[in-house]
Amino acid sequence: MGLELQYADGQTPIDENEKEGLKIKSITTQGELDEFEQFNIEKAVEWTIHTNFKPERILTEEFIKDLHKKMFGDVWKWAGQFRRSDKNMGVSWMQIEIELKKLLDDTKYWIEKNTFSPEENAIRFKHRIVAIHCFPNGNGRHSRLIADIIMESIFGQEIFSWHQSNMVKAGDIRKKYITALRKADNGEIKPLIEFAKNRKANQ
Ligand SMILES: Nc1ncnc2c1ncn2[C@@H]1O[C@H](COP(=O)(O)OP(=O)(O)OP(=O)(O)O)[C@@H](O)[C@H]1O
């Protein structure tokens, strides 16, 4: 029997080809998949907590891929590998490397020139990397964890509050999140920063 998945608003569907990359064949429902992925992500978060990343290591293609692999590698064979097909979101798959390179370079420049506050820097990075959509799936969760790593390991600041709530499931918090992302698409970055920072409102 195939894997039947349901998608919340703003989720990227996984195509049939990609479903074949499922490593745990006993998974047949969305709920089971969410659980296995969450368990894998928690292991990755542990790894990030116990590793002291040098700032220059974070802003590299290698790290971007490594982190995705740590987060999803127990569940998906294609974890840590860039997309090889187009999606309803993101750049054409052939543009991923070059767009990511531009983002990494821009971010290093912002840091060097103090262009933005730490929060704005991390959130601009998060919004752009999820807009590129490097991977077949898991881009949202990956982008949120990277924003936290940027805050902590590059700026020595407290991480954001999104880890406290379940952003994967549909609900009011997710609605707020997607609304803030759409505003950021239109150049208005503040609502996404506020969303990420606002502990009480997200609980
Ligand atoms: N209009 C948008 N602008 C920017 N980012 C968006 C937009 N719509 C969706 N996204 C991002 O894309 C993510 C969906 O991509 P994908 O399914 O690869 O990530 P995920 O980690 O599986 O999902 P999630 O973020 O829901 O946990 C959304 O969660 C959100 O972070």
Ligand SMILES: [Mg+2]
């Ligand atoms: Mg998804």
